[in-house]
Amino acid sequence: MAERETDRSVSQTVRAQLALRDLVLSGRLRPGERISELQAVEITGVSRTPVRMALVRLEEEGLLEAIPSGGFMVKAFSERDILDSIELRGTLEGLAARFAAERGVSSRDLEPLKECLNEIDGLVRQDPISVDAFSSYVALNARFHALLTELSRSAPLIRQIDRASALPFASPSGFVMAQSALPEARQILLIAQDHHRVVVDAIENREGARAEAIMREHARLAARNLRLALRNRTHLDLLPALALITAG
Amino acid sequence: MAERETDRSVSQTVRAQLALRDLVLSGRLRPGERISELQAVEITGVSRTPVRMALVRLEEEGLLEAIPSGGFMVKAFSERDILDSIELRGTLEGLAARFAAERGVSSRDLEPLKECLNEIDGLVRQDPISVDAFSSYVALNARFHALLTELSRSAPLIRQIDRASALPFASPSGFVMAQSALPEARQILLIAQDHHRVVVDAIENREGARAEAIMREHARLAARNLRLALRNRTHLDLLPALALITAG
């Protein structure tokens, strides 16, 4: 906790939310463990009111679970839950791609996507991909997915995708860093990038079904990464959120 | 407001949430209109703390929108938003049906669904369907959809479907009552019920793609109802939530 005097422009509620989210994702709190308001007050340094606010938001975000008798506990996820969350995200992104394809997208709107693609191409060109390049990829990948989602021009859908991606292990970039430790790393990235190209092509040609299908399959790469990472049992420290996984 | 002394077993927060939700859905507040905390305090009779809590929850629910400078306003929806929300719900229910089909469901789990189907059959048998029968249908239909969703046995998916159905016009029963005023009423109900039968059949035979497709199409009946109701411009009072629609 280096920043004691954290920027006053951000509300106490947001500060508490960030601090508590980190706390949960870092795994310092066990799944199922109650997170009391007073405890949270001590940790965050803000008073109970914004802490309560933050807890409610984290519950909606899916990281916490309400205890029937009151208060909140850290939510536990099974491996199945995570795989389902990925499939869910893929389904929603597939819908977004289909909307974009069916409704038509101007070439002006497609430009930023294509720029994104080119930048990613530059990254995956190196053969052993550096860790830095992986970090850049994560950012660019997140950007690509955000842009694609917006192409649907559907506020309700964008909202739902954002919520589905809020869980770190369900987000499009959730398991990319885990790949960096895998021998198959580059291969997977190349496939992912091909998916990106295909979906843009499909949208351009107004092939809704194709755009939808490819985005669904694209999400399944994340599931594949997760399974590989879990099997190899290596570099799991790159995936702090996995502390939330329980047997199941 | 007949119930001044509303049941003490329910928290003030929930009471405020219900009261404010009613207020918004009734259309007494215009879309875009700010809903101040003090105003909400007067209306609900509880203090600011639970009111704030309720406002946050209603925002997550999708009925309110945060104002950047603070506070909340009533959210506005375009007709397109509503149609998209319906398609979205259908997509998610389709995924649930596919999960159920692919993963297999015991005949014991299917039984309550089939009971539901039989009860609905009893209702749609009458030729001019009474308004009471429509009400019963709404309840049974909601039950069927809830049971079907649970067949997916996927907590993340169930959660997401619940959220997607929270918007009244996106819920499976959102536009059923609107039908009751339409001449095509019975026909539409018969088709809907056929969808119900088909999806159960598909799940039983583990036909994932078929189960998914039929649920998507099933949701589109709601879109059709909406369009019919809007075109006929009749009995819109059966759809109070439409007060939230703005031109668009």
Place this chain on the structure above:
DNA sequence: TGAATTCCCTCTGTATACACTACCGTCTCC
């Protein structure tokens, strides 16, 4: 010795007071 009951303590739910910010209206000056 085991089970049940009671008491206490901790925690949440709620109310309210205080401070600060943003917005709106008015007044003044150019």
Place this chain on the structure above:
DNA sequence: GGAGACGGTAGTGTATACAGAGGGAATTCA
């Protein structure tokens, strides 16, 4: 007459006090 600045007024963000409920531990009785 218009534009900018100043002041007032809501209205939210935050802190904190109080009350009530739930859970756990210890004690007592069978």
